Amino acid sequence: MSSNIAPPKANTPATAFERLLNIMDTLREQCPWDKKQTLETLRHLTIEETYELSDAILEGDKQEIKKELGDIMLHLVFYARIGSETGDFDITDVLNSICEKLVHRHPHIYGDVTVSSEEEVKRNWEQLKLKEGTKSVLEGVPSSLPALIKASRIQEKARGVGFDWEEKTQVWEKVEEEMNEFRQEFNVADDSIIDKDRAESEFGDLLFSLINYARFININPEDALEKTNKKFIKRFQYLENKAAESNKSLKDMTLAEMDVFWNEAKTRT
Known part of the structure; x- marks a missing residue:
């Protein structure tokens, strides 16, 4: 039986983040699954979590968005913990790096550059990347x-x-x-x-x-197509359910018969 006591629930962003870091350290040191993970084994899981967050956003499910953000945050902390074990970087390095980049890439906020539109901000961002050594804006x-x-x-x-x-x-x-x-x-x-x-x-x-x-x-073409995908899935599943209620198989129905249920589905989505 484990003798670990879970860190208490936090009330501020800083203490909540520290709580996650402490839990990550414990899991990495004591959990058989967490101990085996590498940057490479986590990669496909992170991609999966990102798509799950995307689905939650498209569905407008705020509680699911919160949950998926937590899953992704865990992955970020996990990568940083692995980096600290090899001496390449730790969570402090990661956070300082993104903070420094944001300050540098926003001279209109942290410097004396003046911008009048979002487009100017984007152009300045790309120009700064080129000055930093990026050979192509498409890199x-x-x-x-x-x-x-x-x-x-x-x-x-x-x-x-x-x-x-x-x-x-x-x-x-x-x-x-x-x-x-x-x-x-x-x-x-x-x-x-x-x-x-x-x-x-x-x-x-x-x-x-x-x-x-x-x-x-x-x-956004990706969002537009995905919404159409979801709409088609709902309508097609309605068609399947109605066919089943009529004791029919789709493969045995005519297109005209299927169109009746499909048009019904269109009025509901």
Whole structure:
């Protein structure tokens, strides 16, 4: 039986953070699972926790957001604890590092630089990164990001140094241009053979231009698509449930029969 006494609940941010650090130290030293973890074994779990936080945010579930933020905070503390064991860094180094970066990257707050808009702040941020030794403004876009998010970040980074369209009408013209180029790769009215590589390339260009337009009208394409995914899932599951209530299998139903339930689902979501 363990003789450990859990640290009491804290009442301030500082004491709450210290409580987490103390618990982490105890777990790392005494728990068989925690003792085995490395930076590499935690990586995929951190990615999972981040997606769970994303889901909670999209659902607007504040209690779940709080829970998932705690899970991610634990991971951050865990990484810092492992870093301290190898002498590479500890939690103090991590916190001081981000504080120093924030002060340096906000000269309009902690210096004598004047800005008049959010866009100026972003441009200054990218220019400071280049002065710090970054060779390309796109270096800050992780290569392992999902393609949709990566496209958004690439465009935002390029905009930060002034490489962007001037008017959203220009962006929409580009969308139409890419749509036409995509259509030219095949005939929608028949099953003629197409050059798949060329069609795929044009489809990618079309998606990139649509993401660009979404950015111009302040729509986050990742959020928009995920909301559509969730909407489709709810409607399809409604269809499945209604079919089951009618003692029918979807594979045995006609499209017209399924459409009846699908249209019912659309009125509910």
